[in-house]
Amino acid sequence: MASFVIKIPCSSANIGPGFDVIGLALSLHLDIHVTVEAKPSSQLPFNCAITYEDQSKSVEQISLDPEVNLITRVALYVLRCHNQRAFPVETKVHIVNPIPLGRGLGSSGTAVVAGVMLGNEVGKLGLSKERLLDYCLMIERHPDNVAASLFGGFVGTYLNELKPEDVARKEIPLSEVLPAPAGGVDTGIKPPEPPMAIGHYRKFNWAPEIKAIAIIPNFVVPTANARNVLPETYSRADVVFNLQRAALLPAALGSSPPDPDMIFLAMQDKVHQPYRKTLIPGLTEILQFMTPATQPGLLGICLSGAGPTILALATDRFTEIADRIIAQFASNGISCQWKLLEPAQDGATVTYN
Ligand SMILES: Nc1ncnc2c1ncn2[C@@H]1O[C@H](COP(=O)(O)OP(=O)(O)OP(=O)(O)O)[C@@H](O)[C@H]1O
Ligand SMILES: N[C@@H](CCO)C(=O)O
Known part of the structure; x- marks a missing residue:
């Protein structure tokens, strides 16, 4: 056997x-x-x-x-x-x-x-x-x-x-x-x-200080639906916006000690998140108010995959960060679980x- x-x-x-x-x-x-x-x-x-x-x-x-x-x-x-x-x-x-x-x-x-x-x-x-x-x-x-x-x-x-x-x-x-x-x-x-x-x-480096907080709302967004809301074509300005940030992202997340301002900037997106906001109540507000300036410990924030999970990268204050995001979802009547994960x-x- x-x-x-x-x-x-x-x-x-x-x-x-x-x-x-x-x-x-x-x-x-x-x-x-x-x-x-x-x-x-x-x-x-x-x-x-x-x-x-x-x-x-x-x-x-x-x-x-x-x-x-x-x-x-x-x-x-x-x-x-x-x-x-x-x-x-x-x-x-x-x-x-x-x-x-x-x-x-x-x-x-x-x-x-x-x-x-x-x-x-x-x-x-x-x-x-x-x-x-x-x-x-x-x-x-x-x-x-x-x-x-x-x-x-x-x-x-x-x-x-x-x-x-x-x-x-x-x-x-x-x-x-x-x-x-x-x-x-x-x-x-x-x-x-x-x-x-x-x-x-190709594998990139990951700075050991950076942990991943996954805030997981209690509703499903099938990936097929989340791809259907995306446009067929994009403006040159939006493509260049993403290329500039994607080029920085591996260096930003691989450098130790992590630079919150660089990581926050490198995690901005105009290709998928703006369109998926329609499927995820509260996403617009969360991406706007959670910044390294308003939340110590936070490095950057994005939609995880096609959503609805939010991925917050942070060095500390994990519970505080999760609680703020969970509170925003709660104001839209959505409950969440959260997990502290590592690569x-x-x-x-x-x-x-
Ligand atoms: N362990 C599993 N066993 C069998 N089927 C699974 C398993 N895990 C996922 N699936 C199938 O995959 C579907 C979810 O796929 P979907 O691509 O919509 O979301 P996801 O992969 O969780 O999210 P994302 O692609 O955005 O990261 C489930 O509804 C189920 O049908
Ligand atoms: N890159 C994919 C990941 C989800 O499976 C998307 O965002 O649609």
């Missing part, structure tokens, strides 16, 4: 101006406990039994059907690209999830990374993390969350300019990469494999028992 644990950190994407580019892995981990029993046969659908422990206080019910559950569905995609139609007989997957769903802490990216790691491990495929990133990008098509969760730390990411035939492969609809459940029946169709080296990343430098790991 093989038994191992896959551990994947959640992530905060964008960090202000780095829309779809910059990601930060954080110290809140999804754990997948896997056992493979090497039985002669199995009655389980796709040879897999899932159990799920919700530590995230989310209301959404996570499916325990291996063909529907995002983690096992992604694992089946990776396995089928390698001519393995199902899990090895007999695979038990116990998911322990403390990451709130649909709140801007990269829960879906973390689940996708868990799926590719799971497929790679049970299928004994020996794929590198660089190749696993290609598989992730066939499913979640912006690299900031998945690269941070896979590789860990504070990362800048980019997508390759692909050859025309590879562009066509990458733009295959998600429904062909992860076909709709066939009711436990194996359709036998081999899914499209990702082009090679679609996405890349998770290791990324996704597998440990055999």
